[in-house]
Amino acid sequence: MEVPFLPSTRDAALSQALIAAIDNKTKPRGSLGMLESLALQAGLVQGTTSPRLHGASMLVFAGDHGVVEEGVSAYPQSVTWQMVENFLAGGAAINVFARQSGMALHIIDAGVNHDFGKRDGLISRKVGPGTRNFAQQPAMTAGECETALRHGMALVADLGANANVLGFGEMGIGNTTAAAAIIHKLADTPIADCIGAGTGLSADAILHKGRVIEMAVAHHSHATAPLDVLATFGGFEIAMMVGAMLKAAERRMMLLIDGFIVTSALLVAARLQPSILDYCVFCHCSNEHGHRHVLKKLHATPILQLDLRLGEGTGCALALPILQAAVNFLSQMATFDSAQVCTK
């Protein structure tokens, strides 16, 4: 299938103008550290020396995973739909943090193994009742994968011009196993470096999870192209995020990247369109073993390091104020001239 072409945001003249504007603010050069690189990036994504954020929104994609049959998760599959209910009732961590950060929260059923019926506040894009067990067969067909990608793109297109910064979150029991397999395949990272405790596995259970992935990878050795890897090991929520990310970057939004699973979706998108990384803000380094490795592969510097390992997009909502501060200092601080402060 065709995916949007994403140009690099590189622009030498605009970079120079942005750096001059940043350096003219009343502070020692470079003293706002990562906020200065975020301000530069925001300017480049928006193609202006006066970037602004508006309509910050969070998309949380939920989906189930057949591979839980192999005993790879500490929690039963039913927790996926129960947590979706929790999102709808406003009681989960992402509800609290999105509310605090002023983000509009959208919950999408990408493929949960549960019939929610018609529900206010739930965006139903169910591709199927969870994926198949990839230890036995591909998690989805190429057609299902394409459907998920298209839904993701359409969801972002529907947001229109109402938002220019978009957070990505997920919920899906078993999805650290899917993400680990994708990262192993697409980032050339040893399986041992991709697996972690997820929601709370013991050391033995982590080893078992590694063996499940190892056997599945051997079984599906033909899958090497990004979309094949996605269809073989991914989840409906992961595939839908890939589509949403590609469309968001095409719309020149800034993409807030959360933890391990969201980064696995980004990895697929980046293998299709490498310049997508220009649009991404890496919100945090998660405590899920493996996230650190994939961030390094992507040459990504995360904003926060708070030992989070929750998902749901929580890292995005927590990091948004830092991105906002970067944009705000650029637009609101005085210059040495305007404030009549001596330079060196």
Added chain:
Amino acid sequence: MEVPFLPSTRDAALSQALIAAIDNKTKPRGSLGMLESLALQAGLVQGTTSPRLHGASMLVFAGDHGVVEEGVSAYPQSVTWQMVENFLAGGAAINVFARQSGMALHIIDAGVNHDFGKRDGLISRKVGPGTRNFAQQPAMTAGECETALRHGMALVADLGANANVLGFGEMGIGNTTAAAAIIHKLADTPIADCIGAGTGLSADAILHKGRVIEMAVAHHSHATAPLDVLATFGGFEIAMMVGAMLKAAERRMMLLIDGFIVTSALLVAARLQPSILDYCVFCHCSNEHGHRHVLKKLHATPILQLDLRLGEGTGCALALPILQAAVNFLSQMATFDSAQVCTK
């Protein structure tokens, strides 16, 4: 002089109740990382399982330093008063970030070498027109130091019950030199580990700054008690912060600790009243060489690592939303029971 006695916030029964409340929230145990320890700390400081933040305020203390005569700063001394004018006009980084974080901003002239006259928005507690050059003589007399401490305590007493979280910031050309000397003396840290670029020194100039401190420390070898060290090497803004911190902890506020200079003030306070650390939130690890060392000595885990080196309390304003998120998840998230989500 007498300083407030600060009890530890330790409370085994309350800790147990807070940890149970945190673990009952709908998330895997420990998955909110540092937010969980912040929530626990907030509960212990406030003596409740339902901590709340209100009236978050930022105190920015400005003062000048006689030691700038030795050529230890990249900027001229006049930048101190010019930046105070910038604070009053709303154009500095701390104005932008405090506004964004909803913090009330208070600017205090603790001892700037400039006559501001009577000015709206400037709290005048000028102990003197800058300290003396500590390369030649003690920066202040014991009496001046005590005056500064008392002013700091009174300022916080005046805030009354209107705030329970207080950020500390500073402005003062030359004050990384004063802070380095204090940290060297009180944290038993080699001078080379205490000195850095400040507002932007060259490598040679940093070495010179180190030699100035080395000679001054030899000259004032008798100064070892915390308040003697503070009077000998400190600044009026640093001493006033020490007083303000002690009073804030006595009022059971949470103290937001900014960068290198604010941490040097805290070090003095902690040598007087070690339990003050129970009340402190370490907002960030600054890019000023030496901050990392003193944080380690204090066994402090900073919230942010953004390579900031600006001061003004900017790190506090940027970290406040994370502390707020910690308090919010504890008060607003559903429990496994209330949301009917399966535990393992």
